Amino acid sequence: MNKIILVLIFCCVSFNMNATSISKESILKVAEHVFDWQQQHPTGVDLWDWEYGAYYSGLADLYKADTKIKYLKAMTDMGNQYNWSVRPRPYDANVLAISHMYLDLYSLIGDPRIIDKTVYCLDASFHRTPREPDVTFSGNRYWWSWWSWCDALFMAPPAFAKYAKITGEQKYLDKMDELWTITHNYLYDKNEHLYFRDDRYFQQKTPGGKKVFWSRGNGWVMGGLVKVLEVMPKDYNRRPFYEDLFKEMAAKIKQLQLKEGYWPGSLLDNSHYGGIESSGTAFYCYALAYGINSGLLDRAEYEVSVMKAWTILVENIDESGRLGYVQQVGDAPDRVTADDSEAYGSGAFLMAASEVYKLVSNK
Known part of the structure; x- marks a missing residue:
């Protein structure tokens, strides 16, 4: 009953979606x-790790919509607690996830110490040392x-792109x-228009004989594309x-959405951890x-998909504010329950909220 009330209060969704x-x-x-729930329920990992990097990236997006x-x-407290640092592993894409938030805050505040460690990493x-990638x-x-x-295509590219915009x-x-x-040339399947998580999955098949394309993995990629495109100059040659x-993947993702509004953990086979x-x-x-x-996607074609996804997400937030059914840390489809939550799930929801807010504002 509480979940039904939450949906009615927060969504007020009518039949036409x-x-x-x-x-x-x-x-x-x-x-x-x-946000309130996540702040009150730390996961136990360090706040500069990628799990929280995605959370703070989403919080920075939300702050642009609601100051x-x-x-x-919450963002400045985190930054000050960690001295605006990133993990000292400069080639690892994961360490730059927290830098999304640092760079966004620098654009607002202008204090160089907010991004000095990020710049060193970039x-x-x-x-x-020169060698073949x-x-x-x-x-x-x-x-x-x-x-x-x-996943790396969410973690690191936005940091490079945001800093390019800041510095010119x-x-x-x-x-x-x-x-x-x-x-891209290594992991992207040009026939399926999806990314393999990594090369271990090139030949793997689901129990139903389908290729294994991980939902969150491709979600990371699309999230990274958004964050790169929103700061990339319109006249940049690439x-x-x-x-x-983005448009190619969006068309595929829309096609794979289930009628209830969600995407399963294994994109091509809903029987595989459906x-x-x-x-x-x-x-x-x-x-x-x-x-x-x-303006990259046609509103008439994609709006219903967005609204159905938003509705099912809100349905999976319990009365305390916890977003459930978030697959735990992993690298392939796996089972989830209503009790499963993670900081990056909350972060992805805050990102979605920031863009759905814009969509509704421009109706």
Whole structure:
């Protein structure tokens, strides 16, 4: 009963499933509810780790839509607690996830200490010992030193792109593009228009004989595309590649959405750990809403998909504010329950809220 009440209060969704059926106020209210719960329920990992990097990235997006002091305080408290640092592993894409928030705050505040460690990490990419890129994952003890797993395309590229915008130095965008392209050429399935999580899945099949494409993995990629595209100059020579990739993946993702509004953990085989998986669904809601808001996707074609995804996500928030059905840390489809939550799931939801808010505002 409490969950039904939450949906009615926060969503107010009518049968026709369009943006006119959801109020801006309800979006911000449910986002605040999720934020409050996550702040009160730390997961135990360090706040500069990628799990929280995705959370704070989403919080920075929410703050652009709703400038509550407590959101800003949560971000600045975290930064001050960790001295605005990143983990000292400069080639590992995961360490740059927290830098999304640092760079967004720097753009607001302008204090150089907020990004000085991030800049050191970004610059390390220009000074590494020259050698052939190696994006193999299986059997590679240094798998983390290149973007060898598709999640990396969310973690690191936005940091390069955001800093390029801040400084006006195209070399950071060019480096991001160079590294993304290497990973794309290795992990992207041109027939399915989806990314393999890493090379261990090239030949794997689901119990139903389908290719294994992980929902959250492709959600990471689409989230990374959004964050890169929103700061990439319109006249950047490689922008058409990213726009075309985004539209190609969006069309595939829309096709794979189930009638209930969610995406399962295994995108091509709902019998393989079927049922809702909230983190992937939140990333797709975020990406498709951004696509409409930016003009890359047709509103008439994609709006219903966004609203159905938003509705099912809100249904999976309990009365305390916990977003459930979030697959735990992993690298492949797995079972989830209503009790499963993670900081990155909350972060993906806040990203979705920020873009659905814009969508409703522009109805």
